[in-house]
Amino acid sequence: MSIFEIKGLVREYDGEPALKNININIGAQALGVIGKSGSGKTTLLKILAGLLTPSQGKLSFNGTEVTPAVLLDLRRRVTMVFQTPQFLNGTVRTNLSYGLRIRGVSDEEIKRKVSDALDLVSLEAYGERYARNLSGGEQQRVALARALILDPEVLLLDEPTSNLDPVNVSLITDILVQESEKRLVVISTHDLDQVKRIAKHVIFLEEGIITEQGDPYKLDSVNRFTENVYTGISNVEKGVSQVHVGDIIIRTSSPLTGRISLHVRPQDIIISKGWIETSARNQFRGLITGVNERDGIVMIDIDVGEVFTVQITRRSFNEMSLKLGEPVNISFKASSVLPL
Amino acid sequence: MSWGTISEGLAEAVRLILSLDPTVISITLRSIETAGFATFLASIIGIPLSLVLTMKNFPGRGTIKFLFNSLVGIPTVTLGLVLYMLLSRTGPLGHLKLLYSVQGMAIGQAMLILPISVTFIVSALESKMGEVNDLARTLGASETQVALAVLRESFNGVSLAIISSFNRAFAELGIATMLGANITDLTRVLTTAIALETNKGQFGLSFALSLILISVVLLMNYLIRVLQGGET
Numbered sequence: 399m400s401i402f403e404i405k406g407l408v409r410e411y412d413g414e415p416a417l418k419n420i421n422i423n424i425g426a427q428a429l430g431v432i433g434k435s436g437s438g439k440t441t442l443l444k445i446l447a448g449l450l451t452p453s454q455g456k457l458s459f460n461g462t463e464v465t466p467a468v469l470l471d472l473r474r475r476v477t478m479v480f481q482t483p484q485f486l487n488g489t490v491r492t493n494l495s496y497g498l499r500i501r502g503v504s505d506e507e508i509k510r511k512v513s514d515a516l517d518l519v520s521l522e523a524y525g526e527r528y529a530r531n532l533s534g535g536e537q538q539r540v541a542l543a544r545a546l547i548l549d550p551e552v553l554l555l556d557e558p559t560s561n562l563d564p565v566n567v568s569l570i571t572d573i574l575v576q577e578s579e580k581r582l583v584v585i586s587t588h589d590l591d592q593v594k595r596i597a598k599h600v601i602f603l604e605e606g607i608i609t610e611q612g613d614p615y616k617l618d619s620v621n622r623f624t625e626n627v628y629t630g631i632s633n634v635e636k637g638v639s640q641v642h643v644g645d646i647i648i649r650t651s652s653p654l655t656g657r658i659s660l661h662v663r664p665q666d667i668i669i670s671k672g673w674i675e676t677s678a679r680n681q682f683r684g685l686i687t688g689v690n691e692r693d694g695i696v697m698i699d700i701d702v703g704e705v706f707t708v709q710i711t712r713r714s715f716n717e718m719s720l721k722l723g724e725p726v727n728i729s730f731k732a733s734s735v736l737p738l
Numbered sequence: 739m740s741w742g743t744i745s746e747g748l749a750e751a752v753r754l755i756l757s758l759d760p761t762v763i764s765i766t767l768r769s770i771e772t773a774g775f776a777t778f779l780a781s782i783i784g785i786p787l788s789l790v791l792t793m794k795n796f797p798g799r800g801t802i803k804f805l806f807n808s809l810v811g812i813p814t815v816t817l818g819l820v821l822y823m824l825l826s827r828t829g830p831l832g833h834l835k836l837l838y839s840v841q842g843m844a845i846g847q848a849m850l851i852l853p854i855s856v857t858f859i860v861s862a863l864e865s866k867m868g869e870v871n872d873l874a875r876t877l878g879a880s881e882t883q884v885a886l887a888v889l890r891e892s893f894n895g896v897s898l899a900i901i902s903s904f905n906r907a908f909a910e911l912g913i914a915t916m917l918g919a920n921i922t923d924l925t926r927v928l929t930t931a932i933a934l935e936t937n938k939g940q941f942g943l944s945f946a947l948s949l950i951l952i953s954v955v956l957l958m959n960y961l962i963r964v965l966q967g968g969e970t
Contacts, residue, residue, distance in 0.1 A: 474878040497877035
């Protein structure tokens with residue numbers, strides 16, 4: 399049986415639709431929600447969490463229609479972890495205890511559970527630390543522990559690891575892989591490695607509509623994105639993010655730090671025979687490793703340390719007389735590098 | 739007024755305070771009692787009302803907030819006059835015998851400071867609402883528990899609003915004059931006494947009472963810093 403059933407779901411903000419006609423049944427298997435910023439991921443998760451109500455349509459949880467009367471019960475069984483963790487004023491312990499205290503759990507049991515939860519996120523000694531003073535990664539681990547301590551039937555996570563360093567990303571991802579065995583996990587993320595590790599089923603949201611869904615390894619939109627998708631560590635210098643991907647540095651105009659995934663559309667990359675003077679902030683040199691033609695369009699793979707797929711027309715391809723194994727330069731603007 | 743009169747007045751003021759003059763002490767205590775009672779009334783009405791105005795969405799909410807915001811600047815004598823007419827012996831509420839009593843003054847001051855309390859408490863709650871609301875809810879809090887969490891997180895702002903309200907009541911003259919009429923040993927408070935003694939040319943007592951007035955206000959503001967755990 400489905401845990402969530404969503405029929406004809408619409409959510410508007412001041413008349414502007416954020417979600418348009420969402421229909422999906424969510425079973426027990428971990429669900430990944432992918433899509434660009436503003437595609438409706440957060441809105442969808444907040445509706446599942448009982449924090450937002452649909453403008454139209456029906457949402458059922460465990461076979462019961464979600465109405466205002468059952469919202470509290472839903473929220474006691476479904477817990478959400480937000481992209482930017484928020485904390486109650488006080489220590490890590492105060493924060494971890496809160497959900498248990500309002501459920502009337504005894505002090506002794508709270509103490510035991512807090513200690514277990516801190517172990518789970520490898521923050522054993524952090525109980526008395528002031529939550530708001532922790533680093534970003536530690537805060538998100540506390541937020542995760544604060545949700546898991548309640549042993550929810552459903553754990554919702556809204557881009558839980560965006561802007562975190564790789565150590566924290568892998569620590570949190572490992573925990574989520576384990577947790578997805580015990581409860582329904584719904585995660586929205588920009589990290590394609592993460593979604594493939596955690597989710598068994600993925601929906602792809604575009605402007606409030608599910609445009610594709612399926613196995614994360616087979617999904618076209620994931621594969622479409624896996625062409626020219628790079629994951630690396632970003633530092634912001636002089637307003638430009640420098641993303642270290644393997645041995646190369648990709649510059650993007652999005653001011654992001656931490657571990658991020660980037661996408662460069664094949665049609666946004668220019669090929670030249672040698673170094674060119676250009677305003678494009680990214681230029682690399684490498685060898686052509688693949689040439690594929692389809693419908694008058696040529697897809698060329700160029701290995702510059704990372705493989706870039708470049709789309710050019712048949713005509714350009716002929717005029718430049720490009721050949722496999724030949725060295726070429728590629729260039730693209732920092733603003734063509736899209737964060738996922 | 740010569741510098742001599744001023745310095746004599748100040749010297750007299752210091753003498754009165756240091757000698758713990760019984761008149762000065764009784765007036766001060768009455769002021770604290772009146773403003774304290776007013777603040778208590780304004781808080782027990784203002785805090786729940788502010789929580790409702792912050793957390794609940796209902797038609798007319800904006801209007802109520804606008805009304806309270808506007809009433810922040812209500813002239814004390816105007817409010818005093820209206821209440822005087824209501825509470826006077828022949829007025830509609832005359833039978834309550836509240837005119838010329840500490841309770842009467844306190845109720846008047848409570849009405850004066852309720853808009854201040856509500857306006858500043860709502861603003862304090864709203865500033866924490868965004869971060870606490872979804873968090874408390876997703877951790878399983880009921881409406882009441884969410885309200886309590888928001889209130890607890892807004893402690894600094896709410897306590898500042900309450901102390902400011904107390905200070906406003908403590909330092910106001912219009913309502914105390916209209917409803918209290920500065921009756922010795924009955925309704926005489928710091929502000930009415932200062933006004934009267936100054937008229938009588940008793941600058942020493944006026945200065946003494948003014949110093950106390952300011953000191954209490956400063957002390958309250960100091961207390962709030964300590965309470966909020968900030969730097970003192």
